[in-house]
Amino acid sequence: MTSFVARPSRFPTAIRLGLRELRGGLRGFGIFLACIALGVTAIAGVGSFSRGLVEGLHREGRVILGADASFQVIHQELAPEAVAALATRGTLAVMATTRAMARIEAGSSTLVEIKAVDPVNYPLIGTLETEPAGTTTDLLATTDGRPGVLVEPALLARLNLKVGDPLILGDLTVAVSGIIRQEPDRLAGGLGFGPRLMISLDAFRQTGLIQPGSLIRWLYQLRLQQRLAGDSDVLRVVADMRERFPEAGFDVRTRMNASPQLASQVQRFSQFLTLVGLTALLIGGVGVANAVASLVDRKRDDIATLKALGATGGLVFAVTLTQIGGLALIGTLIGLALGSALPYAVLYLFGGFIPIPVAADVYPGELAIAAGYGLLVALAFTLWPLGRAHDVPVAALFRDTVDSDGRLPRKRYVLMTMAALGGLVALSVGAAFNQRLALMFMLGAAGAFVILRLVAFGVMALAARLPRPRHTGLRLALSNLHRPGALTPAVVLSLGLGLTLLSVIALVDASFRRQIETALPERAPSFFFVDIANSEASRFDAFIAAQAPGALLDRVPMLRGRFVRLGDRPVEDIRAREEIRWALSGDRGITYASGVPKNSRVVEGDWWPADYAGPPLVSFDERMGAGFGLKLGDEVVVNVLGRNVTARIANFRHIQWDNLGINFIVVFSPNTFRGAPHSHLATLTFADQKPAAEEIALLQAVATSFPAVTTVRVKDALEAVGQLATQIATAIRGASVVTLIASILVLAGALAAGHRARVYDAVILKTLGASRAMLIGTYAIEYAVLGTITALFGVAAGSLAAYLVTTEVMTIPFAFSPLAAFGIVGLAIILTVGFGLFGTWRALGEKPAPVLRNM
Template sequence: MAAPNQFRLGLAVRLALRELRGGLSGFYIFLACVALGTAAIAGVNSVSQMMTGSIASEGRTILGGDIRFESENQPFSEAESSFIEDLGDVSTGANLRTMARTQDGSDQSLVELRAVDGAYPLYGSFQASPDMPLETIFEERDGVFGAATAQILLDRLGLSLGDEVLVGQARFELRAIIVTEPDSLSEGFGFAPRFLISRSSLDAAGLIRPGSLIEYSYRVRVDGGASAGQLANIRADLREQFPETGLEVRTSRNAAPALTRNIERFSQFLTLVGLTALIVGGVGIANSVRAWLDGKRGVIATLKCVGAPSRLVVAIYLIQVMLIAGFGVFLGLLLGLATPFFAAGALSGVIPVAVQASVYPASLIIAAGFGLMTAFAFAVLPLGRAGEVPATALFRQQSFEGGGLPRWPYLLAAGVTLVALCAAAIWFADDRGIASVFVAAVVVAFGVLRLVGFAVQAIARKVPAVRSTPLRLAIGNIHRPGALTPSVVLSLGLGLALLVTLALIDTNLRRELSGNLPDRAPNFFFVDIQSSEIDGFENILSEVAPEGKVIKVPMLRGRILELKGEPVNEDNVPAEARWVLRGDRGVTYTKNLPENSRLSAGEWWAPDHQGEPLVSFSSEEAGELGLSVGDTITVSVLGRSIVARIANLRDVEWESLSINFVMVFSPNTFAGAPHSWMATLQDPDATAAEEGEVLRAVTQAYPTITSVRVKDALELANRVVGQIGIAIRAAALVALIASVLVLAGALAAGNRSRIHDAVVLKTLGATRVTLIRAYVYEYGLLGLATAVFALAFGAVASWFVVSRIMTLPSSFMPDIAAATLVGALVVTVGIGLLGTWRVLGQKAAPVLREL
């Protein structure tokens, strides 16, 4: 029995290859759909690998050492310093935000101050303009220290090199512009211009005070090199010698974890969008295969008449389809392979490391797998249906629409492949939870769109007869057997739904950052206010902003050591909650429930509580960490471990940008402990000039208090969101292009029956104008129905993302709705008329002879 099967397979291959000699006519949309989706997945993943690989290869330079130790707000102890200094060459530093003021006090700006020692940098090179050594930049001259800064600070304050600014209690001469700071990526995202000074001048500025928000760091070039094993041993030795240390440890193997995570997550999102485009293209693949097989009716009928079984017919055309799909995948891989080389130049200005483009086989293999699986899953159904139609029916019928569903083996093959495709998308994702939701949304959208198509046809059947002949023809075309309705709705619906979803998310986010959020948020945040300064600070605000609302809270810094008596372990909590466990967190104490929060569980403590330490925990973060009322947490504050019981949980309005804390303690917890204060000023009616006066008054009276203007931070965030939005809209455009290709394929698949319909109607007296009007009505009604679905689906999906994931207010945008409706109508009517124009000019005689 093996020989016949082998013979049949060989025969199928030979027949398939012979028939392909006729070219790829009818498969251009098929190729475009496969190539577009494959290229999107391959390109996005290749660029992601290029970026993360470049960061990894430059790990020592980015980190500034082989290993880096950080301490939030607490200087290193002598024992810790001694341990670190024994490892090799060391460079110390400190980072904080503070204010830089012009000499006459007329203007000021928030700066990201960084103090480094003489050993900086251990790896890489620092470049300044004009070019000079750091020793020359930093040296003290007649009581004035030197500094290097970003060009934007000079622009903001209207200064030039050689001018002086006041920082804290010290004077600094601006001697150079920072050109290259080799380890800037490891410093994280900055909201203000960089201001680089020497470690010794930081002490003279008087900015290090109790409660100051300072990050201390040690960078080490390990003696004898630093293998992965050595770095792991150093980390283990540190934990063994200092089990309760609050030091954060990073190695050159993970130099910029936040940036790497963001790249991977954004890459995942774009990959899923690319996969959506590929799946949308799958509908086009099915339409193309159906149209192609429709043109092969005579060949298939002849094969069956000479005794070819259905399996052989299916095998012949499946081999052809997969060979053509392989060619489409190859074209997509070429585009994906070239993408990193085109992107490297653009990214070199975004990531300050040497971006080296290369070929990334893993990304190409994944994209090829997705492309081939999609092609097979969507091609096997029309192939199976054609194989089951008897020869006599093939000679009589004009298409395969009457063939019904194929037998269960073909349905099973398509179903298993689609499940494998979804499973692979989730498996290869960085965040499988988000990937699962995304895949589920696409599956639901597919199902709903099929229902929408059936509903439109059912409504069209129930519509009473109308007098207008073109409209009557249009309605009949919508629900007749073999109608294009399901294909048009499905092909256009997914692309439009994705476009509307992303547009609404982008618009809501932009509106929140530029409009609603600034109106609700305070005008200023003030930090590093000492207890001796708080009364005078309030007096100043009452004078310069008498209508403003001032909120002040005490603030300390604490690191969570244990949860429910067990040492913290980031690996056991969701990724979105790990930030609570990393480094020191701001904590406070109060007698009363804070504003912008409400109790969700437990009870608030009495104002005069004097019992065991109690803590109120943010309910969302508590749920993610597995905490509930009655559990205990251990927090290290000022070097002292405090065990507190959770008395209640709070729902916190983080989006208000008011003062909020994950942990709020009962006042008796920190009785007598030294601390600083944080304050906000909210005055919605304040003008820019009045805000400038507040800033000047506070900075001149208390130069060591850091003042953050919220609108400046939101404007920066808005610019970042705008840049991300460009990439998101580009990704949505890829999906929309795929939808347009699929729509064109759907029209091409129905052209044969359209030709016969048009010829018969013209023979019976219908004019070209009548047929054009009928097609305009038909495509317009289908476009309208599709746009309504896209609006509904996009509104729900964007609401879920903005409201539930981003926890921001979400609203429906009528302008987006109108644009979608117009876009859907233009696309469907335009492409529909382009696709059927040839039909209207078809000569009647050749077609009538075939009937």
């Protein structure tokens, strides 16, 4: 078979001529290739690494979950008949998890994450690594009357303990028998607020921590009998249990979705990083457009020759498009190669620090999406400048750069450009984890490009209308801003979008930090108290009144329940927005009240009377209700303690969430849960700021007098949140450097494209008597003005976007950071002046004679 490569004459004329042009090499297209390759690398790398994380979670799901299937209930244990049914399917291990205060006899205490296990069967799958090494049964056995417990090193450090020392847990004194080095199913449990403490189930029952309504999660881990049981076997067991025990109220995880929240967070963060990469690619699109315009400018003689020989504008367009398409394909392939290698590089460098299994591999789907982004961006930013060259007559081609008539391309090229942009939007939305966010991003990016273009035109128009300064350097700098072939549009476009993104990240981070470090501590309570037994509530109130006179104690009943139906729809059928979907998964805190809770106000409907005794009523958060499509009178079904409770929506409330007070999405009328076992949740707020020593003393006193009550010091929680936020912000800033690099590349390309014009200007001005110092000062002023204007736009646009993100998505007040704004303005000035003067210095070094001979 004869190949097309061997017989190029079989190619259409346009393709043959375009490929012939590529034989001349890639000189002058370094920026073009770098822009495409950088964006594609970012998107392909992030997509491949994220897919590797998700695939790793799936492949190692059995080890991560510690079972084939896990059945979870809250507050109370699963009914004996359900436990017996599970036991017939394979090996069953029972566990319980909760939070509690661990203390020593000296009085010090700390919050711990308790995992009570069956020592005989734990772990069902995987290996528990401890120091000293030993079996779970031996390490958790009772010695000298004290049950053994395994702890993480952080607990020893906080309480100044060592292996063998005693520890008090609730009403029971235990002994530290070893240190947990590797817990096989830790990821499935999510993030904790304290170090892990592992104890046997029998010992846990002796602690006194199991009280009616206590927030204890009971887990029933099942390993199927068949060693090679497939996913379908697991699903059959789950379906059978749901059918046989519909009122059990258990949540189920299987090895196929061992950690759904973690997988969801990975995908969500991956989408954000993908949008960062797409931003870099869109910025690079400006570089692509500049490179294409520069190519057309360099090929004026070739185009004129082709047209003089009878070539049509369509043929010229096709030839050049073939050349650009070949270059875009090369840049995309480079990006795909680097992106597919990124997961391997990350694992090689940081594999030891990543707690999640990563299945590094080449994922064709993710690479195809990245290639689609790269090629569509290249096409979208190429069609317009090429289309404008279609109808340029031969004579006009030679003077197009100095006498542009501002014409638009033919309609077909406009439509082709719009089609390419439409394809880019469709790909971005279709491939997104959160399609609404992706659509908003694309609309925002399009708006930013339009506004940036208008800003550039506005700067040029204003510069043209300003009075001419007497100072020669200033007059030349002002003229350079609006003259034909000015750098103004290229600089504003190249830096504007990248600086806008940097502004958004910096200002959102500043707002969040202000909320955590200043605003919340001023309004937030000092302590949260969880699992106050109903029988101990009055004594607890009296104890706090004696220990903290003048402080405000706010205590409410608390149960746990999961939504079963909202209105006439099961929760499985509700397609809610991403920002409120979390309320439909798993158990939620619920309460009852005779009056409107603090931090709430009724905005629709009426509150029930204090002595209401009719059918159950419920009050719903207005934002959640609107998102779920609920209205007054709709019925809500919630599973509480294994029983489905049906209540009618009586009103909707606006809830103030930003002060860390006690708030619940749903509040029921008191008669709904009369007689149901439950605990209480309380907050304590001091009138004045208390020293840390007094707060810690109160924490230890509560832990001693009420061993079953879990105390959380809000300052400690905020500090932990702040540290996590710092880590996330650092990662986001690191990722956003990609956009900055793209901006620098495009800026460098724009300055390189204008190098020839700068050389002519410098030679003529030097011939007329201008000194090198005057020219450097002139160009420095021009670049500084452009950088400042672009940065001010970036800060303004970024502030608006950050305001919308903080107030509408994060629901926290927006805080403008002057330091971040000044930093961005300074960065823009340094980049534009630095790169501009570097190019200008080269232009000033050109010898006048060769340039003048060719003018």
